[in-house]
Amino acid sequence: MDEELHRLIGEARRGGKDAFARLVTLYKDRVYRHAYGMLGDRMEAEDMAQEAFLKAYYALPGLESEYAFSSWLMRIATNLCKDRLLKRDKLRRVEGGPYEEAASEGNRDQETPLYIREALGRLSVEHREVILLHDLQGYRYEEIAVLLEIPVGTVKSRLHAARVSLRKEMREGEEE
Missing domain, CATH: 1.10.1740.10 (RNA polymerase sigma factor, region 2, helix turn helix motif)
Incomplete structure (x- = not known):
């Protein structure tokens, strides 16, 4: 530090x-x-x-x-x-x-495309927060585990599930 x-x-x-x-x-x-x-x-x-x-x-x-x-x-x-x-x-x-x-x-926010913001908004809070922390803000798994007070393994599985959900939401958003 x-x-x-x-x-x-x-x-x-x-x-x-x-x-x-x-x-x-x-x-x-x-x-x-x-x-x-x-x-x-x-x-x-x-x-x-x-x-x-x-x-x-x-x-x-x-x-x-x-x-x-x-x-x-x-x-x-x-x-x-x-x-x-x-x-x-x-x-x-x-x-x-x-x-x-x-x-x-x-x-x-003009940096993130609208369809991604909308898809993120349809995710659960738990999924949205791990995607934001890891993929958009660059926190490591261990840091996210500390922030959210959950095990590292839970961070990894939640991030995987969040990405699957985000892909699904984005596909459904394209069909509308």
């Missing part, structure tokens, strides 16, 4: 607001991209990223090791996104219709 980063995390753990602000600057894009990948909505992703940093700020004194900061922060963001997705599902069932995203198509 970079000495400067290690120092910042230690300082933030001891209550240093400037050090924490610097950590937010360093990690905000990564957390936002992860939240956007999970949620598919820019506004919600921004909300979840802010909420993740707020939770991290208050929980930081309890962080066991500075070396675990990155995975710990991403776990907070992942859990917040999962909670948001569960609320969406409940809303969808209560309203009896699909979740309508307020964002226009022009507000979507």
